[in-house]
Amino acid sequence: MSGLTRDDAAYVARLARIDLTDDELDLYAVQLAAVIGHAAEIAALDTDGVEPTAHPLPLRNVTRPDVVRPSLDRAEVLAQAPAVEDGRFRVPRILGEAL
């Protein structure tokens, strides 16, 4: 991976839901390419037959008995939200967004 264009960076920023300025896009295109260049050191390693590790521990699902326990207080949780209506989080419109 030798280089990233501003368009590449803009595509990634859109996926990540961050509005970046053109200056930021130019800077991150260069800096991402540099870090990815170091990652290329491991891209060349022969890992045929090696199992990937997603997690350091052998995990299995943990469940608890299905009994009702106290949970966080709704009013206390909603009090932290930027906008609330009728006991719910309020957000700007989602459907019918400009495409």
Add this chain to the structure above:
Amino acid sequence: MTGPPGSATSAAPGARPSPALDIARQVRAGSISAVEVVDRYLAAIDALDGELHAFVTVLHDAARHEGEVIDRRVAAGEDPGPLAGVPVALKDNMCTRGIPTTCSSRILDGWCPPYDATVVQRLRAAGAIVIGKTNLDEFAMGSSTENSAFGPTRNPHDPTRVPGGSSGGSAAAVAAGLAPLALGSDTGGSIRQPAALCGVVGMKPTYGTVSRYGLVAFASSLDQIGPFTTTVTESAVLFDVIGGQDLMDSTCLERPVPRTVAALADGVEGLRVGVVSELVNDVDAEVGARVDQAAEALAAAGAHVEACSIPELRHGLPAYYIVAPAEASSNLSRYDGVRYGLRVEADTAEAMNAATRAAGFGPEVKRRIMLGTYALSAGYYDAYYGQAQKVRTLIIDALALAYQRFDVLLGATTPTTAFAIGAKVDDPWSMYLSDVCTVPSNLAGHPAITVPFGADDSGLPVGVQVLAPALGEPVMFQVAAVLEGRAPVLAPPRVHA
């Protein structure tokens, strides 16, 4: 200013003063009040933290109130616990109910968690008092504490230099005597690296031994909470207090966490120590010389010390800087302006999300999210993230092989001593190199500890690192205690209570 209470009392002859244990002993005995202890630490913070900026929030009233509760319990004949009346500073990425938890980010502006992290509950159950929340690189992403929305923390040994990071505030607070104990989190070295640069003991436990409930997630398969202390004994005591299974964290080990305090006096006679060339050869000469000296000290104490090479460790840093940003890009998607913290208004939900994240995140967090999103995006997933996960397996297998020959491994904690503020901020990879000796333990989920071992020619602290296999905390502490007892004397920090 006089020293903190108990700083020079009742330690065994030859042992280093353990401020936290001295306080607990005196508070339990009723010979000093917890409120008096709190007041003296608050006075130290008020006097010195303007220069150091170790704290984001200081809990003057709440800490005094907790002290009064402890004192009432002692007066009533109760035992508040092994950390009775001991002030503890918390890295500000651990949730404290009703108390701002910022992650040193603008995006959590004004947020007060509705619950306490499990470690906070366990500290209180042991009698400890939360005295404040400490500065960090935003969302724990960084190695210098310069990536804080609130400005950098300074190194108590030289305030023109960084304290390391990301838990730089916790490291500086303990080094300067502003708190006898602190907690940090370590995803790629964020406890051990700042501990080494500030001349204190810092320990990353085995993954799964300390609950992450209430720790704001950075990279969930790597993050682990651990202690900052003045001494190895205090580190073991604090680990024993915070460790253990928690039903609120499904990644906690179901096996009992090993108790460590009992192992401290066992010595190293007959233990096999491997000095890892990959953790020594590429570091600054003055740091490498201290590791050699530490190896000699262990040999003189009766350990079998031998050089070894684990070439796979060289792949640790590039693998880490794919895995950690990938997990971070997913974890940080929750900061969307909907449920807490900052919101920048816009016409649609998506535009509001993107505007909020642009305004709320600092440059390094944006960089990591971009990097992780890229590594996980279609067409690159296998080449980067998939390959990094396989390299993680190679490192785990190589370490397992090494632990067939050795009980513990020894190396440097950091490639350099504390660097100047501003020196690395424009070159991300040079900053990332600070983590080269610490990331392998995170990728493998293994415990590791840094112990202060003298200084470089400028008087800046050097740390040496002891690595152990999963759940090897007892033998790790055993070796660390011997190193501490044979370490060259480190001059007190220039800024100290």
